[in-house]
Amino acid sequence: MALSRILIVEDTPFPRAILQRQLMQMGYEVIAVADGTEAWEVMQNEPINFVITDWLMPRMSGIELCRRIRREGFSRYVYIILLTAKGDKNDLIAGLEAGADDFMVKPCNPLELKVKVLAGERVLKYEKTLVDQNRKLELAHQQISEQFATTANNLKLAAKFQKALLPMESATIDQMKFESMFVPCEVVAGDFFNFFKINEEKTAFFLLDVAGHGIPAAMLSFTLSHVISPLPFPPDAQHLGHTGYGFLDFTHPTHLASRLNQIFEVRSDGQQYFTMVYGVIDLAMEQVLFTQAGHPPIIYLPYEGEPCTIGEGGFPMGIFPNTDFDIYSFDFRPGDRLYLYSDGVTGCFDPDGQSYSTERFMDLLAHHRRGSLREGLVKLKQALIEWRGSDQFEDDLSVLAVERLPDPSQDRNHLAVDLSELD
Structure with missing residues (x-):
């Protein structure tokens, strides 16, 4: 799946609008929501594979959203950037353990944001290539298995025929x-x-x-x-x-x-x-x-x-x-x-x-x-x-x-x- 849309999750209206504008200027379609609960509903209904989420939010935090996404086991990989005002190493470790792929410290620098998004896009492209190759391998394996089964059945018939002779x-x-x-x-x-x-x-x-x-x-x-x-x-x-x-x-x-x-x-x-x-x-x-x-x-x-x-x-x-x-x-x-x-x-x-x-x-x-x-x-x-x-x-x-x-x-x-x- 090519990256075309990004879901941003930010409970504060002004930072959310700024982030949305920056991503749109980079050429992406953006879906913006105010908290993790709304984001989870979007994830259930839309094939989103890139999420930028704030850490601290009402109803469902960014950390909990990360955990839910990883537990769900979507057929696609979802790349997650966690926004935080914290820089403590223990907090970063907690974010990684929850399933985040990268971090950004608010307020977002436009150049850093672009670099982070492009890095995430490369990861998703590699992941898509790997998925496609795995699907081809699975298909080839299935075809080989079917051919092997057919050959094995034919050999069994040939063996019966030979024994009958x-x-x-x-x-x-x-x-x-x-x-x-x-x-x-x-x-x-x-x-x-x-x-x-x-x-x-x-x-x-x-x-x-x-x-x-x-x-x-x-x-x-x-x-x-x-x-x-x-x-x-x-x-x-x-x-x-x-x-x-x-x-x-x-x-x-x-x-x-x-x-x-x-x-x-x-x-x-x-x-x-x-x-x-x-x-x-x-x-x-x-x-x-x-x-x-x-x-x-x-x-x-x-x-x-x-x-x-x-x-x-x-x-x-x-x-x-x-x-x-x-x-x-x-x-x-x-x-x-x-x-x-x-x-x-x-x-x-x-x-x-x-x-x-x-x-x-x-x-x-x-x-x-x-x-x-x-x-x-x-x-x-x-x-x-x-x-x-x-x-x-x-x-x-x-x-x-x-x-x-x-x-x-x-x-x-x-x-x-x-x-x-x-x-």
């Missing part, structure tokens, strides 16, 4: 039991996994990990979840997935990997890439074929035997053209298990900076080998939280576990648990 935590396809664990380090994740039946003999599975975290990684993860999808297709062509870029051969891991690398390499600047394990379980051959693109190896846990890793890494997808992907295979018989996982699991760091490691992961799986797949994943999550010392992780955690169940036509006795092994 993932398969059920527990599922059975023919003689395979699938269990999974998915723990994003942020609202949305760059990890994705899935499994699906290709034909009567073959079932596919994969787990991928997009470099980075948060929204950018999740966007590519969403895209990949649709690209590496066999549905919807006619029954006689379920082994092919049309992506808009060509066909994917879901029956052959290395062919699929090479095609994906071609698709995403030409659309990548080398900064966004992903790692993946893609495999096919062939029940007729009792075998698993898989390829690995810069991803951690598969952990294979035979029913009778120690866990081991299979796969030597390879190059991630979306970086190098014409990359050759190796094919790996191993037997997969009733009771055997395999585990796919993102590097957030083995690369989970404790407070001292030590990683959880593949060795600890395999030890845990071996220890809980006679429990259910779900039990093993629950134990793994608990172990990672204890290792981390927190349930907040630096990277996404994903695990896809597969167990070959016994054929109903087979003798189940060879899968019976030896009680001595539980001791």
